[in-house]
Amino acid sequence: xxxxxxxxxxxxxxxxxxxxxxxxxxxxxRDGGDELTVLAGGTDIxxxxxxxxxxxxxxxxxRRLADLRDQAFEQRTRLGALxxxxxxVTDSRLRRRHPALAEAAATVGGRQTQNVGTVGGxxxxxxxxxxxxxxxxxxxxxVTLASASATREMPVADFVLGRRRTARRPxxxxxxxxxxxxxxxxxxxxxxxxRRHAMEVAIVGLAARLxxxxxxxxxxxxxxxxxxxxxxLRAEDAEARLVGSHLDAASxxxxxxxxxxxxxxxxxxxxxxxxRRRLLPALLARAVGTCRERxxxxxxxxxxxx
Amino acid sequence: MHLELSVxxxxxxxxxxxxxxxxxxxxxxLRLTGTKRGCDEGECGACTVLVDGLAVDSCVxxxxxxxxxxxxxxxxxxxxxxxxxxxxRAFVEAGAVQCGFCTPGLLMTLTAYLRETPAPxxxxxxxxxxxxxxxxxxxVQIVDAVLATIAGxxx
Numbered sequence: 001x002x003x004x005x006x007x008x009x010x011x012x013x014x015x016x017x018x019x020x021x022x023x024x025x026x027x028x029x030r031d032g033g034d035e036l037t038v039l040a041g042g043t044d045i046x047x048x049x050x051x052x053x054x055x056x057x058x059x060x061x062x063r064r065l066a067d068l069r070d071q072a073f074e075q076r077t078r079l080g081a082l083x084x085x086x087x088x089v090t091d092s093r094l095r096r097r098h099p100a101l102a103e104a105a106a107t108v109g110g111r112q113t114q115n116v117g118t119v120g121g122x123x124x125x126x127x128x129x130x131x132x133x134x135x136x137x138x139x140x141x142x143v144t145l146a147s148a149s150a151t152r153e154m155p156v157a158d159f160v161l162g163r164r165r166t167a168r169r170p171x172x173x174x175x176x177x178x179x180x181x182x183x184x185x186x187x188x189x190x191x192x193x194x195r196r197h198a199m200e201v202a203i204v205g206l207a208a209r210l211x212x213x214x215x216x217x218x219x220x221x222x223x224x225x226x227x228x229x230x231x232x233l234r235a236e237d238a239e240a241r242l243v244g245s246h247l248d249a250a251s252x253x254x255x256x257x258x259x260x261x262x263x264x265x266x267x268x269x270x271x272x273x274x275x276r277r278r279l280l281p282a283l284l285a286r287a288v289g290t291c292r293e294r295x296x297x298x299x300x301x302x303x304x305x306x
Numbered sequence: 307m308h309l310e311l312s313v314x315x316x317x318x319x320x321x322x323x324x325x326x327x328x329x330x331x332x333x334x335x336l337r338l339t340g341t342k343r344g345c346d347e348g349e350c351g352a353c354t355v356l357v358d359g360l361a362v363d364s365c366v367x368x369x370x371x372x373x374x375x376x377x378x379x380x381x382x383x384x385x386x387x388x389x390x391x392x393x394x395r396a397f398v399e400a401g402a403v404q405c406g407f408c409t410p411g412l413l414m415t416l417t418a419y420l421r422e423t424p425a426p427x428x429x430x431x432x433x434x435x436x437x438x439x440x441x442x443x444x445x446v447q448i449v450d451a452v453l454a455t456i457a458g459x460x461x
Binding site for chain 2: 014015016018039042043047061109113115116197198199
């Protein structure tokens, strides 16, 4: 509950820990992680807090941690957890290596949200509708978690356990993410269905990455879905159906049918489960076409003339 | 807790609730009520201010998260003598202000945007204000105002 001008709800003794170094943040989590909510851009956390959905005794502000802001473009792409949506949208190296992440980030909120919202935050928030997560899944994403005593890495697919639930322990901080860049002769896209273009939570989000051989046969397929289950997920049955095909109509249609069986959509305020199931085959058909076009387009990442 | 900010080029020191929002501090503590409280959940853009030059929704920004930063609000646009800046004048002349509630947020979003993109196309202007909701104008006059500004009118 909020009243205009009332400030945030809370209890006596609420804290704001403004971490200036990673070590300081990890110590704070070691000593009191159960009572701290990590705050980066705040575009999800502050809303949940103001609505009373979460009632943290303390906020641990991490946006000053320069260590978590870097990007590295090596064999894999490494993104500090504080990389913003706006960076995903505008950084040319990121756009080239991870078009689906860039497209997904561009659909999140308006510029105000994109300026401060972070990749780490979008993942840890674990919304079933998180736009970036399907793109992370098709990019073979892994997440790095640090605590005062250890660092571990795990696949994004294993990290999100359910709605607003992750494998992060209270003493841990998500410090970075890593992705496999788009390989040769491959294309990627993120498609989102909403009732309007801007400021919308996905009714369905679908990311696809397809790689082809010289004859146009699909050699690798990755499909990531959002808003059709309690957590974003890979659609492995549909992927398997596409591999080995030339994206002929029957293969794409059958893969689309498999998608509707993999998904576990619900009726909610935004759309019915039945509508979401109906969308999936059409979205898949559009996405795989875009992937092929991009993979084979001259001047694209492959330099492969059609 | 102690908060130190520059607000419209003026140094500000004050004690704030550890979990106050930037909007709370601007409106309640500093009495800068030009910045509006709309949806209070980062959707409508009425509370948009600039933090170190970047547009943010101040209703979902913790005040202490911007400790040490430079904040610009709509009150900083007009000159101390009272003259409106050229974007504000273009809003008035194009009829981009009806009820006026969204206007401060739109002005701040567009102020930041025009600094980085001095000559946008109409569609780029529309995309730039995706995070600001106006329920009066249908946005047409707002886009007109921006185009008039970059065309050098009505200076």
